Ligand SMILES: Cc1cc2nc3c(=O)[nH]c(=O)nc-3n(C[C@H](O)[C@H](O)[C@H](O)COP(=O)(O)O)c2cc1C
Ligand code: SF4
Ligand code: SF4
Ligand code: SF4
């Protein structure tokens with residue numbers, strides 16, 4: 001066997017070709033990258049799109065993005081881990097984001113969080129073992145006028161209490 | 176090139192335009208403590224040890240990234256600056272696990288040397304004792320995250336001198352750490368050329384040559400400066 | 414587009430206005446309480462009553478009294494319905510015909526509304542943010558026309574200097590001076606950036622402006638671009654504001670279609686493009702150098718200044734970076750005149766400031782008041798004081814970089830200098846009211862945790878210093894700290910403040926320092942005896 005063919009570079013190229021052929025989402029990502037003309041400063045925009053498509057940023061996606069934008073893989077990883085919004089781990093089917101901004105905090109967001117943590121047996125930032133629920137916190141979602149606010153699967157819900165929060169998440173996980 | 180006159184610690188000196196306070200001070204024989212600064216790569220102003228007072232500014236300025244100007248009056252050393260520098264070192268010692276006695280860099284560590292020099296003999300803060308591991312996967316180099324001070328010197332040499340881009344910083348805040356590629360074991364890296372420049376750059380025992388035992392690691396940092404000068408200025412004299 | 418076209422658009426829009434308008438808040442706060450359903454049902458009820466020709470149901474931006482949402486207001490009767498549900502729609506229509514109906518209402522003539530002086534929020538809650546015609550009908554893009562067609566860039570710069578406008582993003586830097594520096598800096602390309610990262614927890618002013626009046630931001634940015642000689646703008650908006658992003662995208666699209674953005678604005682040779690960049694959840698990216706790194710697709714870590722962005726910013730080019738509210742002031746200043754603007758506010762702080770009132774207060778929502786308005790007017794008269802007859806203990810301004818102002822200082826006029834004197838800052842405008850049940854040490858810990866989590870980790874004092882300060886505060890709260898720990902905390906505050914690289918670290922001790930200044934006894938109450946203390950000699954009899 002020709003050793004040249006086995007160089008890491010060729011292996012990576014072959015892997016990307018395979019991914020593009022077998023997974024439609026890579027095609028969409030490729031189109032998105034083209035829209036930005038492969039510009040390196042579009043990295044964050046591209047990662048947003050990738051996370052939207054894949055739900056999280058798996059290694060192959062990061063490698064593919066790095067190659068397409070002509071950036072070192074370590075740089076892409078550094079950026080992906082700097083921002084809270086990006087996640088490298090698969091997320092649960094449902095998610096619950098408790099706002100821990102000041103206004104929500106002074107109105108008892110900590111108690112809501114504690115109640116959900118206790119009921120679902122996970123800590124903020126974790127996903128239940130059955131992959132049903134990911135519990136997250138946010139640093140102010142700008143909904144202070146209706147504090148305390150919780151976001152269930154993307155829907156901002158006003159004036160929550162530990163009871164209303166539990167009623168909602170118990171539809172997803174059995175306590 | 177136009178020269179500028181300025182005073183450093185009361186002594187009038189002149190230096191070329193566009194030099195940093197750090198460079199000007201060095202030429203005048205004044206030593207300012209540094210950790211993140213490394214000859215040959217660009218400065219980032221991150222460690223804050225080189226902070227100096229500049230007359231007319233109510234903020235302390237990092238000597239490594241601040242350019243001189245005509246008539247500038249710089250104070251590089253006084254009680255307040257010394258206190259801040261000692262506290263910075265204390266914070267570093269408390270942040271990760273620096274056990275000098277068993278460190279390969281014992282005796283050749285910039286952090287340790289600075290602590291001696293600035294008289295930082297004990298740490299008043301509670302140690303954080305984080306659980307950081309050692310990456311010993313590379314054939315002849317190792318990375319001990321417990322000794323890393325996140326100065327990013329390795330990241331900068333790996334990118335700007337070697338051009339490999341293997342090293343970078345992952346995460347943020349106190350959870351930041353140095354990675355190879357996609358946070359993979361260094362030994363599996365497909366980009367690392369094993370050039371060893373990051374080892375030369377590291378001020379502490381975080382990056383080490385395997386097989387060195389405590390107190391053995393000697394680093395010739397001037398090699399890095401040599402490569403840069405050779406490349407950029409065609410100067411092959413050492 | 415020419416001036417004529419603009420006036421025609423306005424005339425046409427006004428001509429189609431119906432006698433009665435039902436304004437229905439469709440900003441994020443009310444949408445979370447089903448404002449969309451309310452609007453749908455209102456449209457249906459209007460149709461059922463056969464009033465299509467008389468009544469317009471208009472989706473508008475924030476109507477300010479967010480805590481009582483969803484809100485619906487009727488013009489011209491001015492009746493303001495609160496906590497409206499979709500089922501209320503028929504009753505609201507019935508009320509239009511003069512019927513007395515049992516619906517919850519708020520008094521539009523209460524101090525919460527009458528004490529406001531809307532400049533930035535002038536269109537907020539009145540126009541439809543998703544239709545450019547609605548903005549044009551409110552004299553939108555007139556200032557842009559005047560600037561580009563009738564003024565030289567230096568005239569615009571002059572006007573900004575004379576207006577006395579200062580940056581609303583926190584530091585209060587004179588806007589005219591900043592624009593002038595960018596205009597003077599040599600560079601083949603220049604950029605204009607709108608800082609819409611609004612990371613301060615407890616602040617939602619910028620969000621409301623973006624959602625309620627996005628064209629005002631675009632207009633301000635184009636004028637700025639013209640004045641400083643830039644042809645590309647970026648709006649850096651945080652990902653937590655999806656509605657704001659959608660409305661901005663729509664607005665950009667509409668403005669381009671009408672030739673108010675893009676190539677050849679108002680048929681002049683002036684070009685200006687705006688792109689949106691979406692943040693990804695990092696508070697530090699509100700800091701200008703970090704923000705620019707983020708726009709460049711990098712880790713959002715700040716870098717030392719100088720060089721300032723005005724000299725070397727985005728992609729190493731001279732860059733003007735201003736806050737959302739700062740840009741929102743630009744068009745009104747040009748349209749209504751520099752003297753008018755400079756006549757509002759105090760000697761050193763001109764114009765108005767928008768605040769987001771939240772926390773333990775009756776009326777939470779948005780207010781815009783002249784600079785120099787006493788805090789007491791804001792929290793007691795307008796905000797209605799603490800709910801359920803509670804007592805206000807302190808007001809927190811400036812978020813994690815600010816401080817707590819105790820009740821005894823409520824008569825302080827709100828302007829940049831007075832707040833700084835009290836050890837707080839104006840900040841971007843978040844105002845959190847705290848009542849007697851709030852423990853100040855816990856508040857300090859809350860903010861320190863915030864700074865610790867949000868520290869970028871680049872410089873040592875902030876990365877490791879916030880960890881130690883947080884640790885000491887936790888120790889205090891657990892009643893495990895002694896006087897030496899407290900002294901150490903104070904020493905660290907001083908050190909981190911003076912040695913950190915960027916504003917995040919430099920201001921992270923502020924909440925501790927200000928609560929120590931005004932509520933020291935709450936710290937001391939928690940102290941334990943020091944086992945290693947040198948025993949004090951008993952005083953001689
Ligand atoms: C940690 C930190 C966070 C900041 N966050 C914001 C922000 O969310 N929005 C903003 O407009 N300015 C923010 N700023 C201030 C900006 O750095 C900058 O001063 C401002 O955008 C300038 O605009 P202005 O002159 O219009 O106020 C922040 C500063 C720091 C140090
Ligand atoms: S050995 Fe060379 S290529 Fe490998 S990580 Fe170190 S500097 Fe980079
Ligand atoms: S490994 Fe060494 S050079 Fe790299 S950041 Fe850590 S201490 Fe600095
Ligand atoms: S002060 Fe904090 S946020 Fe700012 S550069 Fe330093 S570590 Fe980063």
Ligand code: FES
Nearest residue numbers: 209220222223239
């Ligand atoms: S050497 Fe200047 S900040 Fe580190």
Ligand code: FES
Nearest residue numbers: 438442443476479
């Ligand atoms: S969001 Fe509807 S009134 Fe503010």
